[in-house]
Every structure is written in structure tokens, then in C-alpha cells.
Amino acid sequence: MNPKLLFWIPALLRMCFILLGAGVFWWLFGLVYGLAVAFLSVFILLFIQLSYLHQLGDWLDDPHSAKLPDGWGSWTNIFSRLYRLRRDDERNQAELTEWLARFRQAMHLLPDGVAIMDDVLFLEWCNPAAERHLGLTLERDKGMRVTNLIRHPDFIDYIILGRYDNPLTLSFRDRKLICQIIPFENRRQILVTHDATETQRIEEMRRDFIANASHELRTPLTVIVGFLEIASSEMNLDAETRMSHLKLMTEQGHRMQRLIEDMLTLSRLESMDYPLRSEPVDIAALMEQIVQEARALSGGKHQITSSVNGPGISGNPEELRSAFGNLASNAVRYTPPGGTVHLAWQMGPNGPQFVATDTGIGIDQIHIARLTERFYRVDKSRSRETQGTGLGLAIVKHVLLRHGGNLTIKSEAGKGSSFIVSLPAA
Known part of the structure; x- marks a missing residue:
């Protein structure tokens, strides 16, 4: 009706x-x-x-x-x-409020920074990532001009030129940021920031790894190829010279072999195709094996002692042997003849620990933070004498990551070092 x-x-x-x-x-x-x-x-x-x-x-x-x-x-x-x-x-x-709450929650969890500005660049809203990237505080800076808050010449030029089709790469607050402004509606603009610091660091590590691996392989290959050229051109080499050349080529071949084995070990530890297979570890047998390898490497030039006074653990015995063995061999290599190396398995404040203590040359504090980087050398000339590959501590770090442990390094130049591996209890 x-x-x-x-x-x-x-x-x-x-x-x-x-x-x-x-x-x-x-x-x-x-x-x-x-x-x-x-x-x-x-x-x-x-x-x-x-x-x-x-x-x-x-x-x-x-x-x-x-x-x-x-x-x-x-x-x-x-x-x-x-x-x-x-x-x-x-x-x-109610639906709009729910969607707004979801949007704000999503913006809070978004790893990229998002800041909403009006047509004259006054800040209206930003998420926590934008606050971290740009040093903003929404409660304090809301309603202020963004160009007054972000005082960087490249950012100001980017705003003035208005070429928003291409992003701006900005070094700001010890970060590498990729910024882009996206106009929307008639009187709004969105500033999006992406933190590329970690990506840049990984890219630098990749370049350094390739360069260092190439350098480490080039040296023994140069020696081997050089001796082969001498042997092919000088057919009448005396036996002593020939044996000396063969000995050096064998040493360099073994060096390349150790390097490639360590690189393959690192690759396997990082691969998702090789999950950790945990089982009870015979700590007494493992420590005995590591002590014997350390004494064989020392050749009687060091006093090597050990102690086992800690609980059992679960893990991959081969990976743990590789990690503990690397620390033990480093202690022997970087301790002058006559020095002392002590290898201990003990109970720490938060769980069992493997501790390798030496009276060697020690490490300056400025190097400790980078020791687990691949091919990082404190003293490159000495590393050639010790015949190390530069990957030992990197292997230790990745083994501990797989086992939920961590590595603590205490050292002072000229006074020895202590490498402490802390693991969760079984």
C-alpha cells in the first residue's frame, strides 16, 4: 500500500x-x-x-x-x-570499526613503513615501522610537515622534484631505506619506506664470500700450476727438487680439499634439506676424540688437558664434533709452542658448556664481533702459517644455531682466549 x-x-x-x-x-x-x-x-x-x-x-x-x-x-x-x-x-x-581495527593491526605488523600525508605534506598517520625507519613519533609529530621531520637533502630534493615514479634510496639513521611517495585521492599521499639494510649486508657478504673463496682457491692453484709448468719445461729436475715440489703441491692440494670440504659443510648446515637429526651424545667419547685430534695437531708442542664434568645432551654427534674440533684446533694453532690448551665439558649457569681455553696470542676486542664471518682474518699473514681455511668459526656458529646454542668469546690480545659454547640441557 x-x-x-x-x-x-x-x-x-x-x-x-x-x-x-x-x-x-x-x-x-x-x-x-x-x-x-x-x-x-x-x-x-x-x-x-x-x-x-x-x-x-x-x-x-x-x-x-x-x-x-x-x-x-x-x-x-x-x-x-x-x-x-x-x-x-x-x-x-560495527563492520567499519572491525575493518579499521584489522587494517591498523595489519599496518602495525607490516615490516614496511607507511605514512599518510595530506597534499601539503602534513603527517596524518604512520605505522610503527615508519616510526622506526624515519625517527617519527605519531603522537608527537602528527600534524607537522614531514619535510621538517625528515631533514635529509636527498629526501627534500625528491619532494621538490616530485618524480615519484622512481623510488629514492636513502641512507638515514644508519639504515639504507628505499622510499617512495604514492599519491592517492585528491588531497592525500602515502610515503612507503622499505628497510634494505639487511639485504645490503647479505649482498655484501655474498660478494665478500665469492671474492674470499676465489682468493683462497687461487693461491694453492697458482702454486700447483706453477710447479706443473716447471716440471713440464724442466725435464731434468733433480730428485730433491722434484720431491720438494711434489710436497708443496700435495700441501696446497690438501689445503684446497679442506677449503672445499668446509664450504660443503657450511652449505649443508644452511640447507633446509638437511634437518637436524638429534640423538643422545656420548660426551665422554666425543671429548676423548677431540683431545686426541688436538694432541695430534700439536705434535707434542703444547700442554693439552681436558676435563669432563657436565650433563649429557642430545644433538647430532658429527656436527658437534665438527664445532668442538674447530675450536680445539684453533686453540692449538694460535698458541705458541710451550703454551697450554684446556678443553672442558662442564655445567654452566644455564646449561652444559664446552670451553676451549688457551694461552695463545689472543684477539683484540675490535675483531671479536666479526670472528664468525666467513673468511674473516684477524691476521692474514699468520692465517697462512696456521693453514686454516677461515671457515671454522662460521661452521661453529651454524652448528650452534641448529642446536639452539650460542658462542661466547672472551679474549685479550697477548693473554689468550676462551671460547665458550653454551647448549640447552637434554
Whole structure:
């Protein structure tokens, strides 16, 4: 039915009832009573309408669907329609609030920085990643011009030129940031920042690894190729010279073999195709094997002692033997003849520990943070004397990562070193 008819038919019926009642009283009691009944009925209707208008005004000040009155007559339909409209608005508002909360949560978890600015670069909102990247604080900096907050010449030039198609690479706050401004709507811009510091560091490590590996392989290959060229051009070499050349080529061949084996070990430790296979480790047998290898490497030039006084653990025995053996061999190599090396398995504050202590040449503090990098050398000339590959501590680090352990290095130049491996208890 037409909504207008739904309004006017009841209204006309009410007026008819008022006129009929007034007519009845006029016929029974006279004209005065009839007019009085008509006036009183109209006054009551008017009072009811004004009352509902007042209730509607109060509700509009605080429009909640639960507070809407029921109404009477035509007001029933009006309040019913208002209730449906308000209920739909509340549902839409609840959905919008939920989506806004999800959006903010997603922006908070996003690793890239996002800052929203208006058309004149005043900051409206930013996520925590943008705060870390750009040194912003939303509560403090909201409403301030971004160019006043990020005072970097390259960033200012990027803003002034307005060439937003290409990102800007920026060195800012000891980070390498990739920034790009994305215009949206008519009066909004988004500043997106990506922290490329770790990517740059990995790329530098990759380049250094290739360069160092090439250098380490080139030296023994140069020696071997040189001696082969001498042998092919000088057919009448005496036996002593030939044996000396063969000995040196064999040493360099073994050096390349050790280097390649260590590189393959590192590759296997980093690969997801080789998950850790944990089993109970015979610590006594493992320590005995490491001590024997250290004494064989020393050749009687050092005093090597050991102690086993710690709990058992679970792990990969071969990987742990490789890690502990590298630390033991380093202690022997970098301790002058007559020095002392002590290898211990003991209980530490937070779990079992393997400790390799020596009275060797020690390490300056500026080098300790980088010792586990591949091919990092404290003294390159001495590393050639010790015949190390430069990958031993890198292997130790990756073995410990797989076993949930960590390496602590305590050393002082000229006073020896202590390498402490801490592992979780079985």
C-alpha cells in the first residue's frame, strides 16, 4: 500500500471519531458539551504529538536503536522506520570499526613503513615501522610537515622534484631505506619506506664470500700450476727438487680439499634439506676424540688437558664434533709452542658448556664481533702459517644455531682466549 495512504487513512479515521463523539455529546447534552468534547479530544491528540516530537528530539541527541520509543498511531511507523535505519547504520558502523581495527593491526605488523600525508605534506598517520625507519613519533609529530621531520637533502630534493615514479634510496639513521611517495585521492599521499639494510649486508657478504673463496682457491692453484709448468719445461729436475715440489703441491692440494670440504659443510648446515637429526651424545667419547685430534695437531708442542664434568645432551654427534674440533684446533694453532690448551665439558649457569681455553696470542676486542664471518682474518699473514681455511668459526656458529646454542668469546690480545659454547640441557 502507498505510504501516504498509511498515514492519512488513520488520521482521517481519528478525526471522524472525534467529530462523531462531539456530535453524540451535542445531541445528548447540547452544543456546549459537544464543543467541549471536540476541543478536549483535539487537545489530547496535540499533546500526544508534541510528546512524541519531544521524545524524537531527545533521541536525535543520542541516537541508539535501543533507546527509540515505540510510538502510537502514525508514530509507530515512523519510529519503526527510524529503528531499521539506525540498526543498519549501527551494523555498518560495527563492520567499519572491525575493518579499521584489522587494517591498523595489519599496518602495525607490516615490516614496511607507511605514512599518510595530506597534499601539503602534513603527517596524518604512520605505522610503527615508519616510526622506526624515519625517527617519527605519531603522537608527537602528527600534524607537522614531514619535510621538517625528515631533514635529509636527498629526501627534500625528491619532494621538490616530485618524480615519484622512481623510488629514492636513502641512507638515514644508519639504515639504507628505499622510499617512495604514492599519491592517492585528491588531497592525500602515502610515503612507503622499505628497510634494505639487511639485504645490503647479505649482498655484501655474498660478494665478500665469492671474492674470499676465489682468493683462497687461487693461491694453492697458482702454486700447483706453477710447479706443473716447471716440471713440464724442466725435464731434468733433480730428485730433491722434484720431491720438494711434489710436497708443496700435495700441501696446497690438501689445503684446497679442506677449503672445499668446509664450504660443503657450511652449505649443508644452511640447507633446509638437511634437518637436524638429534640423538643422545656420548660426551665422554666425543671429548676423548677431540683431545686426541688436538694432541695430534700439536705434535707434542703444547700442554693439552681436558676435563669432563657436565650433563649429557642430545644433538647430532658429527656436527658437534665438527664445532668442538674447530675450536680445539684453533686453540692449538694460535698458541705458541710451550703454551697450554684446556678443553672442558662442564655445567654452566644455564646449561652444559664446552670451553676451549688457551694461552695463545689472543684477539683484540675490535675483531671479536666479526670472528664468525666467513673468511674473516684477524691476521692474514699468520692465517697462512696456521693453514686454516677461515671457515671454522662460521661452521661453529651454524652448528650452534641448529642446536639452539650460542658462542661466547672472551679474549685479550697477548693473554689468550676462551671460547665458550653454551647448549640447552637434554
